[in-house]
Amino acid sequence: MTYTLAQRxxxxxxxxxxxxxxxxxxxxxxYRTMDExxxxxxxxxxxxxxxxxxxxxxxxxxxxxxxx
Numbered sequence: 001m002t003y004t005l006a007q008r009x010x011x012x013x014x015x016x017x018x019x020x021x022x023x024x025x026x027x028x029x030x031y032r033t034m035d036e037x038x039x040x041x042x043x044x045x046x047x048x049x050x051x052x053x054x055x056x057x058x059x060x061x062x063x064x065x066x067x068x
Contacts, residue, residue: 002051007024008041012041020032020033020037
């Protein structure tokens, strides 16, 4: 699916303001949790990056603790 910059900006603004209901381009979307909203933003940003030919790298951090 092709996303727009307006959708990305609406998601960013919603996260910054702490709301779960978005209105953009005459459409209403309501998310259940902030984690769901952040996942949607991640998907939109990754899709926009792919469309622009950018490579997104992932960082995986591993932590260990022996609890001794």
